[in-house]
Amino acid sequence: MGWGLTDPPQEEDGLALQEEAVPACKIEVPERLSVSYEALVRTGLSDRCVSVPPREASDAEILLVHSEEYLEGVKKTPHMTLEDLKEFTLQYGDVYFHPNIYHCAKLAAGSALQLVDSVMTGKVRNGMALVRPPGHHSMRSAASGFCVFNNVAIAARYAKQKHGAERVLIVDWDIHHGQGVQYCFEDDPSVLYFSWHRYERQKFWPNLRESDYDSVGKGSGAGFNVNVPWNEVGMENSDYLSVFCHVLLPVAYEFCPDLVLVCAGFDSAIGDPEGEMCATPDIFAHLTHLLMNLAGGKLCAVLEGGYNLTSLAQSVCQTVQTLLGDPLPQLANLRSPCESALESLQCVRSVQRRYWSILKHAADSATTDVSNKRIKLAKAEEEKAETAEDERSQEEKVWPEPAERLRPPVCSASVLPDDAACPDGLKRLVSSKDLGPLLVSRIRNRSMEDAGDADGVATFSRLYTLIEKMRTNEIGNGVALVPDVAAAVECVVQDLGSDLVSRVLVVCVGKEELNYATADGKMLVVQISGEDKEEQKGKYYIPVCLKKGCGDTVGFIQAVFGLLLPLGYEYDPGLVLLVRMPGSGVGDCMWQQLIGLLKGFAKGHTLVLMQTNDGACMGPTASALLGHPAPPLQELLTPLPDDGGALERMRERLQADWKMLQTTVSSGN
Numbered sequence: 121m122g123w124g125l126t127d128p129p130q131e132e133d134g135l136a137l138q139e140e141a142v143p144a145c146k147i148e149v150p151e152r153l154s155v156s157y158e159a160l161v162r163t164g165l166s167d168r169c170v171s172v173p174p175r176e177a178s179d180a181e182i183l184l185v186h187s188e189e190y191l192e193g194v195k196k197t198p199h200m201t202l203e204d205l206k207e208f209t210l211q212y213g214d215v216y217f218h219p220n221i222y223h224c225a226k227l228a229a230g231s232a233l234q235l236v237d238s239v240m241t242g243k244v245r246n247g248m249a250l251v252r253p254p255g256h257h258s259m260r261s262a263a264s265g266f267c268v269f270n271n272v273a274i275a276a277r278y279a280k281q282k283h284g285a286e287r288v289l290i291v292d293w294d295i296h297h298g299q300g301v302q303y304c305f306e307d308d309p310s311v312l313y314f315s316w317h318r319y320e321r322q323k324f325w326p327n328l329r330e331s332d333y334d335s336v337g338k339g340s341g342a343g344f345n346v347n348v349p350w351n352e353v354g355m356e357n358s359d360y361l362s363v364f365c366h367v368l369l370p371v372a373y374e375f376c377p378d379l380v381l382v383c384a385g386f387d388s389a390i391g392d393p394e395g396e397m398c399a400t401p402d403i404f405a406h407l408t409h410l411l412m413n414l415a416g417g418k419l420c421a422v423l424e425g426g427y428n429l430t431s432l433a434q435s436v437c438q439t440v441q442t443l444l445g446d447p448l449p450q451l452a453n454l455r456s457p458c459e460s461a462l463e464s465l466q467c468v469r470s471v472q473r474r475y476w477s478i479l480k481h482a483a484d485s486a487t488t489d490v491s492n493k494r495i496k497l498a499k500a501e502e503e504k505a506e507t508a509e510d511e512r513s514q515e516e517k518v519w520p521e522p523a524e525r526l527r528p529p530v531c532s533a534s535v536l537p538d539d540a541a542c543p544d545g546l547k548r549l550v551s552s553k554d555l556g557p558l559l560v561s562r563i564r565n566r567s568m569e570d571a572g573d574a575d576g577v578a579t580f581s582r583l584y585t586l587i588e589k590m591r592t593n594e595i596g597n598g599v600a601l602v603p604d605v606a607a608a609v610e611c612v613v614q615d616l617g618s619d620l621v622s623r624v625l626v627v628c629v630g631k632e633e634l635n636y637a638t639a640d641g642k643m644l645v646v647q648i649s650g651e652d653k654e655e656q657k658g659k660y661y662i663p664v665c666l667k668k669g670c671g672d673t674v675g676f677i678q679a680v681f682g683l684l685l686p687l688g689y690e691y692d693p694g695l696v697l698l699v700r701m702p703g704s705g706v707g708d709c710m711w712q713q714l715i716g717l718l719k720g721f722a723k724g725h726t727l728v729l730m731q732t733n734d735g736a737c738m739g740p741t742a743s744a745l746l747g748h749p750a751p752p753l754q755e756l757l758t759p760l761p762d763d764g765g766a767l768e769r770m771r772e773r774l775q776a777d778w779k780m781l782q783t784t785v786s787s788g789n
C-alpha cells in the first residue's frame with residue numbers, strides 16, 4: 121500500500137487564519153487523513169504495507185489535465201492577501217483556498233503518481249494513496265467541490281504517457297459525480313470512466329444534467345462513460361453489488377484495462393452526512409475484490425471524499441485489507457435491490473447495450489415510461505419525504521463494526537494421490553481424520569467401486585479433514601485430485617459437507633449428470649456447460665448452457681456476472697465447491713478468474729475438485745488459490761457473436777426466486 125500524507129498547514133505560513141475572516145470547510149478536514157492512517161496503524165495493516173514516499177507533481181504533470189492559466193492562477197494563492205484569496209475562491213464553486221493548499225494539492229497529485237509508478241513497474245502489486253485535497257471534481261481550468269488538481273485524471277494520463285498503458289479503467293465509487301473526470305475523458309476511448317453518484321433527479325450537487333445515465337461519452341468516446349445515478353438515498357449493499365455485477369464488471373472485463381484507478385471516496389458509506397446511504401464499510405472489501413482480477417491485479421485506489429470519520433476509517437481499512445489479500449467478510453442478509461436502484465440499473469443497461477456486446481441482450485426498456493412511472497411515484501412520495509427528511513437528518517446512523525478477517529495459518533492445501541507432485545505453496549494434506557464407522561460404511565456403499573476401496577476411503581477422509589479445517593479457518597482453501605470427480609462431489613455434498621457447513625454452493629464447470637439437488641436449500645448447484653438441459657430442476661439446481669461450450673469466454677463471463685455472482689451473494693454459502701469436470705474445455709485464464717472471483721464467498725473457503733487425469737491445470741489452479749491475480753482475458757477484446765439471449769431469458773425466469781438477478785423494475789407495479 122502506498123500512501124502519501126500531506127503535511128498540515130503551519131501557523132508560520134505567514135497567516136494566522138482567523139475563523140471569522142475566511143470561511144473554512146467543515147467536513148473536508150485534516151482529521152480525515154489522521155483517523156484513516158491511525159486506523160491502519162492500530163489494526164497492524166500499515167506494517168504489512170510498503171510505504172511509498174509522497175512527492176509534489178511537477179507543472180508538466182499537472183498540465184496533463186489542467187490549463188496553463190489555471191495553474192498560473194493557483195500558483196499565486198500562497199502569496200495572496202486574504203481579500204485576494206477570497207476573491208480567487210469566489211470564481212469557483214464550493215472550494216476553500218488556504219495559502220498552503222497549492223503545496224498540498226501538488227503533494228496529493230504527486231502521491232497518486234508515485235503509486236502509479238510503484239504499481240506499473242511491479243514494485244508493488246496494488247496500493248492506496250491517502251491524499252488531501254481530493255480531485256475528481258476539478259476541471260481543466262476550474263477548481264470545484266474541495267478539489268484543486270484532478271489527482272486521478274492526471275494519474276490516468278500519466279500512466280498512459282509514462283508507462284504505456286493503453287486502456288485505463290477509472291471506477292469512482294465516491295457518492296458525488298466526478299464531473300471533472302467525465303469532462304476530461306468523455307471523448308477518449310482509452311479511458312473508461314464509471315461513476316455512481318447521488319443524483320435525486322438533478323436535485324443533488326453538482327446538479328448537472330450531464331451526470332445522468334444518458335451521458336455515455338462523445339464521438340469516439342461514446343460508450344466509455346458510464347453514469348449510474350442514485351435517485352434516492354438509503355442505497356444498501358445489495359444495490360451496490362447489483363450495479364457491479366450487472367453493469368460495471370461485464371463492461372470492465374470487455375474493456376480489458378491495463379490499469380485500474382479507483383476514485384475511492386467513502387461518502388458512499390453509511391453514516392456519511394453527504395451521501396446518506398446505508399451501505400456498510402465491509403462492502404468496500406467486496407468492491408475492491410471484484411476489481412482485483414482486472415489488469416493483472418494492477419489497482420491504485422486514491423482517496424476522494426468520506427466525511428463520517430468512523431465509517432471512513434473502517435472503509436479505508438476494509439479496502440486496504442482486501443488489497444493485502446486477506447479473506448473477505450461475509451456480507452450477511454443481502455436483500456433485493458430497491459425499485460429506484462432497479463430503475464437506474466435498467467436505464468444504464470438500456471443505453472450502454474449499444475456500445476458493449478456483453479450487454480447486447482439487456483432489456484431495451486422504453487426508459488421514458490419507466491422514469492415517468494417512477495417520477496409520478498416519486499412526486500406522490502415527495503411530501504412524505506419532506507417529513508422523513510428532517511426526521512432522518514436527526515437520527516444518528518449506527519452499524520456493526522466490521523467483523524475480523526483472520527488469515528488462516530494455511531492459505532491453500534491439497535489432497536493428492538501419492539504419486540502426484542504437490543504444487544509450490546500448497547500444503548499437502550496427509551493426515552486424515554479417522555472417519556466414524558457410519559461414514560466409512562456410507563462411503564464404501566458408494567456405487568463407484570474406487571470410492572469404496574482403501575485409498576478411496578483415505579482420499580475421502582482427507583477431504584473431510586480439509587473441509588473441517590476450512591470450517592475452523594485453519595485452512596483457507598484447497599484442491600483435491602480424485603479418481604472420480606462425480607463420486608467425490610456426491611460424497612462431499614451428501615456425506616461430508618452436510619454436517620460441516622449449512623449451505624454449499626456447488627459450481628460445476630463441464631457436463632455431468634449431477635443427479636441430486638436438495639430442494640431444501642442446503643446446496644445450490646450452478647452448472648455451466650455446453651450441454652443443453654431440457655429443464656431446470658427447481659430453485660437450487662441451475663444449469664447454464666453455453667451453446668459454444670465453456671471455451672466461449674464472453675458467454676462464460678456473462679454467466680459469471682449475470683447469474684453466478686448475484687446468486688452466490690444472495691445464497692451466502694458457508695463453503696464453495698468448484699468442480700472441474702473432465703473435458704470441460706474451460707480456458708486456464710477463465711478458470712483462474714473464476715477461482716479469484718469465487719473467493720468473495722464463504723470467507724474464501726473454496727474446495728476445488730478435479731479429476732486426477734486433469735492435473736494439467738493444477739498450476740493455474742494453485743496460483744489462483746494462493747491469491748495471485750488471474751491474467752487478463754484477452755479473448756474478450758474480440759467477442760464472438762454470443763448467445764447471451766438465452767442467458768438473459770434464464771435470468772428473467774429465475775429472478776422471481778432470486779432477487780439479486782433483477783435488472784429491471786418489476787413490470788407489476
Ligand SMILES: NCCCNCCCCCC(O)(O)C(F)(F)F
Pocket residue numbers: 214254255256257265266267294295296297325385387424425426
Ligand atoms: N452547496 C451545496 C453543497 C456542496 N457540497 C460540495 C460537496 C463536495 C464533495 C467533494 C467530494 O466528496 O466529492 C470529494 F471527493 F471531492 F471530496
Ligand SMILES: [Zn+2]
Pocket residue numbers: 294295296385387394424425426
Ligand atoms: Zn464525494
